[in-house]
Amino acid sequence: MSWSKAVRALAAGAVVVGSVAGAGAVSAAPPAPDLVVTAVALPPGTVGGQQVRFGVTIQNRGSAPTPAGTISGIGFQVDGRLVTWSDQFTDSLAPGSSVTLAAVGGPSGSATWTATAGTHRLRAFVDDAARIRESNEGNNTLDTTFSVAAGIANRVQGRDVVASVAPLPVPSLSATSVTGDLFAGCTDTDGVLVDGTERLLGAWTVGNDTFASTKWTGGLASVPAGATRVRTGVSFSQVLYAYQGGLPITCAAGQTAQFTRFAASSVRTTRYAPTSTGPGTEVASVSTPVDVDFDVQP
Known part of the structure; x- marks a missing residue:
């Protein structure tokens, strides 16, 4: 090979090497997070x-x-x-x-x-x-x-609210309230409601919506670990206390003003997971429509 051909071959090789090196530098990705x-x-x-x-x-x-x-x-x-x-x-x-x-x-x-x-x-x-x-x-x-798991399902049995609950591995607490309309009327000497005297006193909620320290303990219950049902009685102590001065109804002579019924429209049960400092966090809460009349008793 002549001197000139050798020089040209070396130059071509250098171009090829340079091209490969340049291609590698261009394709290298810059640092980035992932x-x-x-x-x-x-x-x-x-x-x-x-x-x-x-x-x-x-x-x-x-x-x-x-x-x-x-x-x-x-x-x-x-x-x-x-x-x-x-x-x-x-x-x-x-x-x-x-x-x-x-x-x-x-x-x-x-x-x-x-x-x-x-x-x-x-x-x-x-x-x-x-x-x-x-x-x-x-x-x-x-x-x-x-x-x-399924949460809470409420139903009324007699004067009780029975809530079906998902079992938990630890004890929990429940608060149940019943909302509806309170009625009163005039009864005769036999205790029979006199036609046309029943009137609406107003909407009420009895029981508790939260598991908290209160003088009204109605609707509060403990749920043992693994339990699938909790039964809570409906108490009207709050209503009786509010009207201890008498009902706002005027009755005829020989008649007596009395509560006639509490027409419940919904039941709400809220479940709490207890902690070392109190009831703790809310686990589940369900409000269930109902159509039940209760006698207003303690």
């Missing part, structure tokens, strides 16, 4: 009617931190429908670091999802609004299947 969901938090023993706040742990498995001031958002979907989200975390998350977050809002304005009985699929979706440019945009979701 957010993934590593765990989803679900409350144990979830029952129908319970307000559930979802939690999640996310990790940056990329080669660069997430940008400070940009939301690392999470969307929580139940059975394909967005129910809540987390959009409060704006710190920079370094490569390899993790953070645990909880829902703070949702489409309905609530940070909780009202549990319904059955089996559900929860999807936690990090960077759900695509605010952060990641090295891998296809690994942002984690799916979890969970079950919800």
Whole structure:
């Protein structure tokens, strides 16, 4: 090979090597974050009617931190429908670091999802609004299947409200109230209601809507661990106390003003999981329409 050909061959080889090296430099991706969901938090023993706040742990498995001031958002979907989200975390998350977050809002304005009985699929979706440019945009979701037990079913038996409840592994508490219309009228000497004298005194709620310290203990009950039913008597002590000065009815001579009936229209039972400092958190609450007349007795 002549000297000139050798020079040209070396120059061509240098161009090829340079081209390959240049191509490698151009195709190398710049450092970028990569957010993934590593765990989803679900409350144990979830029952129908319970307000559930979802939690999640996310990790940056990329080669660069997430940008400070940009939301690392999470969307929580139940059975394909967005129910809540987390959009409060704006710190920079370094490569390899993790953070645990909880829902703070949702489409309905609530940070909780009202549990319904059955089996559900929860999807936690990090960077759900695509605010952060990641090295891998296809690994942002984690799916979890969970079950919800039936919550509370109310029915009236005699003067009692019987609530069927999902069994829990720990003792719980219940508060039951009955809402309806209170009536009174005039009775004759035989205790029979005189036609045309019955009148509405007003709407009332007896019992309790919350398990709290109160002088009116009607409607409050303890539910043992594993129990599936709680029976609560309907007490009208509050009504009798309110009208101890007499009923606002004027009766004819020989007649007596008396309560005639309490026409119940709904029954509400709320269940609480106790803590060391009090009744604790609400587990489930159900209001059931009824059409029952009660005698107004203590």
